[in-house]
Amino acid sequence: MMAEGKRRRRRLKPVEEAIQFSLQQKDKNGLEGRFISDFKGRGVFSCTDFDKGDFLLEYRGDLISKEECERRQRIYHNALKVFMFKFRYNGKLLCVDAARDDGSLGRLVNDDHINPNSRMKTIRVDGKPHLCLFARRSICPGEEITYDYGDSEWPWRCTTLSVIDPSTLEVNTLSQSEDTEGEKLTVVSDQSVLMDSTICTASEGQEKVTLKKDRLLLDDQDCVEKMSPVKEHVLNEEQSFCAPAEGVKECAPVFGTSPAI
Numbered sequence: 001m002m003a004e005g006k007r008r009r010r011r012l013k014p015v016e017e018a019i020q021f022s023l024q025q026k027d028k029n030g031l032e033g034r035f036i037s038d039f040k041g042r043g044v045f046s047c048t049d050f051d052k053g054d055f056l057l058e059y060r061g062d063l064i065s066k067e068e069c070e071r072r073q074r075i076y077h078n079a080l081k082v083f084m085f086k087f088r089y090n091g092k093l094l095c096v097d098a099a100r101d102d103g104s105l106g107r108l109v110n111d112d113h114i115n116p117n118s119r120m121k122t123i124r125v126d127g128k129p130h131l132c133l134f135a136r137r138s139i140c141p142g143e144e145i146t147y148d149y150g151d152s153e154w155p156w157r158c159t160t161l162s163v164i165d166p167s168t169l170e171v172n173t174l175s176q177s178e179d180t181e182g183e184k185l186t187v188v189s190d191q192s193v194l195m196d197s198t199i200c201t202a203s204e205g206q207e208k209v210t211l212k213k214d215r216l217l218l219d220d221q222d223c224v225e226k227m228s229p230v231k232e233h234v235l236n237e238e239q240s241f242c243a244p245a246e247g248v249k250e251c252a253p254v255f256g257t258s259p260a261i
């Protein structure tokens with residue numbers, strides 16, 4: 001008779017779990033979508049503890065070619081275009097179109113380029129790439145799940161650093177870690193109210209953030225190598241709108257158009 005211990009189910013590795021959920025087209029328990037504000041829309045929050053490296057969610061949608069992506073972009077309203085996640089895979093530009101609200105959570109995860117708690121990576125399932133989020137660090141219940149959408153002048157980033165509408169103060173702190181929150185609030189409370197996203201001047205704060213981000217990316221590289229045993233990562237070569245640094249084996253959206261926010 002098989003020993004009791006041997007019968008216990010082995011805990012899946014994060015990548016194995018990602019593959020399983022991708023095949024089942026299901027979201028994992030322990031995460032929920034919530035409305036945050038009119039400005040930020042909805043977001044995804046943790047209702048449990050996650051460890052660094054854990055699989056969190058798949059960014060589910062239609063996997064389409066560059067050509068099909070361009071065709072859809074021509075007919076989509078701007079509000080839908082923000083759900084088109086373009087990425088490089090094996091030298092090809094592909095897109096996961098999550099414009100259709102299928103109730104999945106991956107499409108609701110918001111951006112945080114300063115202290116994101118997850119990162120997007122591609123895993124290959126049945127020969128096809130799937131975009132999956134993995135925890136960059138441990139995550140506590142109540143934390144918003146975020147990842148870095150990549151380098152770009154996203155309007156909300158300007159808002160965080162130099163363009164402040166007092167009503168967004170609460171919003172802007174939602175995706176920031178405790179250690180940076182105080183600093184940000186001090187910076188923003190001194191700013192005048194400007195909601196033109198094109199006014200995004202380099203401030204002292206922004207320089208600091210850039211340096212910090214570079215360090216994070218280096219850290220990421222080490223970490224990605226360690227926790228990614230499979231060889232199916234993407235290298236985002238395209239930097240058209242939003243892509244991570246070259247060589248980092250993670251995946252950020254290349255949202256082709258300025259998001260309609």
Ligand SMILES: C[S@@+](CC[C@H](N)C(=O)[O-])C[C@H]1O[C@@H](n2cnc3c(N)ncnc32)[C@H](O)[C@@H]1O
Nearest residue numbers: 039040041042082107108109110111156259261
């Ligand atoms: C892929 S959707 C994420 C889900 C979205 N919040 C929603 O409710 O549908 C991307 C859009 O979310 C919003 N968004 C993402 N990150 C944000 C942030 N840090 N601050 C404000 N808005 C954000 C922007 O409107 C962006 O175009």
